[in-house]
Amino acid sequence: MDTIKALIIDDEELARSIIREFLSDHPDIQVVAECSNGYEAVKAVTELEPELLFLDVQMPKLNGFEVLELIESDLIVIFITAYEQYAVRAFEVHAVDYLLKPFSRERFDQALARAREKRTRKEFVPRLDILSAAKPSNEPAERVLVRDGSRVFVIPTEKIDYIEAQDDYVAIRSEGKSHLKKQRLSDLQAMLSPRKFVRIHRSYILNVDRLARLELYAKDSRMAILKDGTKLQVSRSGYEALKELL
Amino acid sequence: MHPILANLERFAVYIIGWLIFGVMIAAVLALPKDFSWTEALALAMPLTVIYGLICLSSWYVCRFYTLQKTPIVQVLAVQTIASIITILAWGVVATGWIFILERGVGIMELQTRVVAKGPLLIGINVILYGLAAAVHYLIAAFEASKESERRELQSRIFAQDAELKALRAQINPHFLFNSLNSISALATHNPAAVRAMTLKLADFLRKSLRLGSQESIRLEEEISMSLNFLEIEQIRYGSRLQIVQQIDDVCKGCLVPPLILQPLVENAVVHGIAHLIDGGTISIEAQWRGSVLHVHIENPIDPDRPRGRKGGLGLENVKKRLRAIYKEDAQLQIDDRDGVFRSDLWLPAQTDLNLNRPSPETVPTTLPSQM
Numbered sequence: 001m002d003t004i005k006a007l008i009i010d011d012e013e014l015a016r017s018i019i020r021e022f023l024s025d026h027p028d029i030q031v032v033a034e035c036s037n038g039y040e041a042v043k044a045v046t047e048l049e050p051e052l053l054f055l056d057v058q059m060p061k062l063n064g065f066e067v068l069e070l071i072e073s074d075l076i077v078i079f080i081t082a083y084e085q086y087a088v089r090a091f092e093v094h095a096v097d098y099l100l101k102p103f104s105r106e107r108f109d110q111a112l113a114r115a116r117e118k119r120t121r122k123e124f125v126p127r128l129d130i131l132s133a134a135k136p137s138n139e140p141a142e143r144v145l146v147r148d149g150s151r152v153f154v155i156p157t158e159k160i161d162y163i164e165a166q167d168d169y170v171a172i173r174s175e176g177k178s179h180l181k182k183q184r185l186s187d188l189q190a191m192l193s194p195r196k197f198v199r200i201h202r203s204y205i206l207n208v209d210r211l212a213r214l215e216l217y218a219k220d221s222r223m224a225i226l227k228d229g230t231k232l233q234v235s236r237s238g239y240e241a242l243k244e245l246l
Numbered sequence: 247m248h249p250i251l252a253n254l255e256r257f258a259v260y261i262i263g264w265l266i267f268g269v270m271i272a273a274v275l276a277l278p279k280d281f282s283w284t285e286a287l288a289l290a291m292p293l294t295v296i297y298g299l300i301c302l303s304s305w306y307v308c309r310f311y312t313l314q315k316t317p318i319v320q321v322l323a324v325q326t327i328a329s330i331i332t333i334l335a336w337g338v339v340a341t342g343w344i345f346i347l348e349r350g351v352g353i354m355e356l357q358t359r360v361v362a363k364g365p366l367l368i369g370i371n372v373i374l375y376g377l378a379a380a381v382h383y384l385i386a387a388f389e390a391s392k393e394s395e396r397r398e399l400q401s402r403i404f405a406q407d408a409e410l411k412a413l414r415a416q417i418n419p420h421f422l423f424n425s426l427n428s429i430s431a432l433a434t435h436n437p438a439a440v441r442a443m444t445l446k447l448a449d450f451l452r453k454s455l456r457l458g459s460q461e462s463i464r465l466e467e468e469i470s471m472s473l474n475f476l477e478i479e480q481i482r483y484g485s486r487l488q489i490v491q492q493i494d495d496v497c498k499g500c501l502v503p504p505l506i507l508q509p510l511v512e513n514a515v516v517h518g519i520a521h522l523i524d525g526g527t528i529s530i531e532a533q534w535r536g537s538v539l540h541v542h543i544e545n546p547i548d549p550d551r552p553r554g555r556k557g558g559l560g561l562e563n564v565k566k567r568l569r570a571i572y573k574e575d576a577q578l579q580i581d582d583r584d585g586v587f588r589s590d591l592w593l594p595a596q597t598d599l600n601l602n603r604p605s606p607e608t609v610p611t612t613l614p615s616q617m
Contacts, residue, residue, distance in 0.1 A: 011486075011520075011523075012424075012428075012482055012483065012484075013484050014427070014428045014431040014432065014481070014482060014484075015427060015428075015431060017431050018427070018430060018431035021431075021434055036523070037523045039523075060520065060521045060522055060523045060548065061521070061523060061548070061550075082420045082423040082424045082427065083420060100423070101423050101424060101426070101427035102423065102426045102427040102429070102430040103427075103430075154550060
């Protein structure tokens, strides 16, 4: 039989137990692990490579949307929450379905049927949609999440020095370390506060608090000297953006 | 702002009043034939209106030496001095005006004739000052009563609003949905736990509906409602949620507004325990300190959690409600440091005088006739 590896992610034991119970009617779904927080979930997804997630939204440390943001593999996700307002965001990330607590066995079976269908048609959650929905509406992000293997780093935005584009990745420099994240520089820029972070160059976003001074080094070309001595190139449009803010 | 100057209508009435006085004073001067009507009007009208304007300053005296707070002898003394100063000021203006009329317009011997009427004019001015002061005291009283009416209305609206919000927060739909999900999860394997949970939920809902509509309840009842809520959450969170309570016996009879602790306890769970992987302990303490009841609620909180999402609204409601009920006599202090969230509530310790009143637990909630 074609089995589907699944992960149950909820911080409440009772909430996990009812999913387990409802799954007992579906031998094709094999629960490979149960996780009680977002960190465990990211680790389990990386190591166990499940195809289906039962994902609670409200959890300690990382919420359900943030867990998705950190996972790169193609997944089928069923959101489970007591909050109706998350249903809208669940749709935004093209989740297969969402279940509002408490839910009936019939409703659960229906969600599973939809999940199986999506799996055969290989309709997974698109990465870009997740990244845009992971952040609660218009508020600028207060932290950036980065995963290294199965480890998760939470970087508060005020601790970011600057961000550099590197092919498909961005390198986030913070406290002397560099964290790689698979994201476009412009997408990351859209998440950050425009009053703190400026795109000074095609390849750089600068935290303006780190800027020590600007030096002119050729016509229309400037260097931003950071407080720690780092030099970053500033383009003409980058200079205009900086001037506007300072 | 001066109440007469601030309102154009009032100012017009005031000036018209003084114009009438001006005509009356002119008549007093013209009727004994010492002055012609033209002379009397030219002299009295502008000077009376100017005197009226000077008298406006008595508002500041009236406001500073209010009738309520100042002994009447002192009010009389102060107002006498003020009237003398006012009349002196008027005297200076009058001298100038008489000079202009004599030299500029050419009215003969005006000064001598006015000085002859001096005592009469001063007497009239003293009376007019008294009238102006009386008007100002009346306006002050009127404004004060309007202000207190407005404040009372506002505090009533605040109280109602806060109560409504507290009630709505009380029956937080997410709390209910999550509890119902726990019941649903327990249904197959643990019917006894299902029964226990439904009873706790029913108990909590009934208490909040019954006590929420009262003006004040005993601290004992308030705490028992908070514990009831926490026990329900305990079923959901399991060992992640621990409860410790230390309520001094003397405090139990203190009267508190119903559901005043509920937003604090709910915050402790929703913004504290729920965001900690290993959970923690919520502690509730109540002590009697002199004439003050002190309730302290403490819970661990995730220090890494971004600020600005920590239940500001619930706390704001508690503060508003306290202000509406106790004015400056109650206080809620929040302290969020080193991973611990502390709420300290100080209330005037008011006790239930009727100690023999039966505890509500023994009062049947459904009367036999209704069954």
